[in-house]
Amino acid sequence: MDLTLVFNALVMGIVEGLTEFLPISSTGHLILAGSLLDFTGPKVQVFEIAIQVGALLAIFWQYRERMISVSTGFITRPRDRRFALNVVIGSVPAIVMGLLFARQIQGDLFSPVPVALGFIAGALVILWVEKRYKARPDLVRIHSLDELRPMDAFKVGCAQAVALIPGTSRSGASIIGGLYFGMSRTAATEFSFFLAIPMLTGATLYSLWGARDILSLDDLPMFLIGGASAFVSGFICVRWLLRYISQHDFTLFAWYRIVFGLFIILSAYFGWVDWGG
Numbered sequence: 525m526d527l528t529l530v531f532n533a534l535v536m537g538i539v540e541g542l543t544e545f546l547p548i549s550s551t552g553h554l555i556l557a558g559s560l561l562d563f564t565g566p567k568v569q570v571f572e573i574a575i576q577v578g579a580l581l582a583i584f585w586q587y588r589e590r591m592i593s594v595s596t597g598f599i600t601r602p603r604d605r606r607f608a609l610n611v612v613i614g615s616v617p618a619i620v621m622g623l624l625f626a627r628q629i630q631g632d633l634f635s636p637v638p639v640a641l642g643f644i645a646g647a648l649v650i651l652w653v654e655k656r657y658k659a660r661p662d663l664v665r666i667h668s669l670d671e672l673r674p675m676d677a678f679k680v681g682c683a684q685a686v687a688l689i690p691g692t693s694r695s696g697a698s699i700i701g702g703l704y705f706g707m708s709r710t711a712a713t714e715f716s717f718f719l720a721i722p723m724l725t726g727a728t729l730y731s732l733w734g735a736r737d738i739l740s741l742d743d744l745p746m747f748l749i750g751g752a753s754a755f756v757s758g759f760i761c762v763r764w765l766l767r768y769i770s771q772h773d774f775t776l777f778a779w780y781r782i783v784f785g786l787f788i789i790l791s792a793y794f795g796w797v798d799w800g801g
Contacts, residue, residue, distance in 0.1 A: 533747075534753045537753030539553050570735040571750060574747055577724065578753070581758075594608050610669070613677040618681060618684045640786070643691045650774050654773050654775055664706055665706045669715055680719070
């Protein structure tokens with residue numbers, strides 16, 4: 525296997541794992557990394573989606589006890605059944621909106637200015653919600669996922685659906701949506717982790733099926749390397765984020781998004797990065 529391909533797959537996996545669960549949009553960072561590495565093309569686009577499974581496995585490992593409990597107690601334990609149903613309910617809005625409008629959104633909005641505006645608009649929403657969160661602590665009523673009601677899950681799911689707009693960030697939309705609808709930072713972040721399971725799994729299977737004609741067994745090592753590095757970096761990121769939010773808010777990510785949004789505009793204008801790729 526080409527060492528350059530190994531290096532590219534490794535780096536892209538690390539970028540995916542480090543950005544998938546932070547409110548900063550993994551897609552934008554993968555486009556930037558791919559452009560800098562000259563690692564682009566239809567097959568790479570499938571690769572970028574498929575390695576999300578590696579990052580997703582980090583969630584399974586971090587919450588393996590909860591996942592085993594839900595898998596074995598879905599029928600007999602109301603707590604586990606309610607949790608699983610909330611994840612399903614929270615996933616419905618994005619799935620429906622994705623099936624209806626994903627192609628149009630990707631075709632019409634995936635250009636530098638809309639992506640940059642998505643970054644900056646998302647940052648302003650984060651700053652506004654954080655200000656509201658600190659000013660009205662009495663609005664926080666959900667401190668653990670066991671307190672989540674189906675309607676709460678649906679509301680957060682609607683917020684997550686906004687992430688179909690490029691540059692918005694799935695994790696950012698679901699986490700900040702959770703804060704707005706009365707969840708604690710930890711509960712909102714953890715629910716965002718679990719909402720990633722059906723979304724990333726579905727996106728990966730859909731992408732692999734659509735690209736079945738251009739993929740072969742020769743591509744498997746590249747996918748395995750990318751997925752493995754995404755798992756390791758994703759696990760590190762998840763553990764770090766849970767510690768970070770125990771004492772900090774999401775303001776830092778908002779300012780990062782503003783800087784990154786401005787960088788997108790400048791890099792597109794000067795031709796540094798092919799954001800349409």
